[in-house]
Amino acid sequence: MRTRLSVCARKRRHASEQDAIAAAILANIVLRPYRCERCGQFHLTSRTKGKRPLPGTVVAAPASID
Structure with a gap:
């Protein structure tokens, strides 16, 4: 899916994939x-x-239903 221009303009840009991965690992989600x-x-x-x-x-593993 192609990113809309308005979405691209709001998002933080990372110059390399390694920078983006590092930011993703540090995130709370x-x-x-x-x-x-x-x-x-x-x-x-x-x-x-x-x-x-x-x-x-x-x-996290999905919760089991007992």
Whole structure:
């Protein structure tokens, strides 16, 4: 999906994927980096469904229903 210009303008830009990964690991929520088609730099997204977690992040296991 292509990032809208208004969304790109609001998001923080990271010059490299390594910088974006470092910022994602430090965040309080699960984030993933992606290269923006608009600006060519990296942004972070919270849309992680079906994606592997980044190294160094802890993902909580879903609660079991008894």
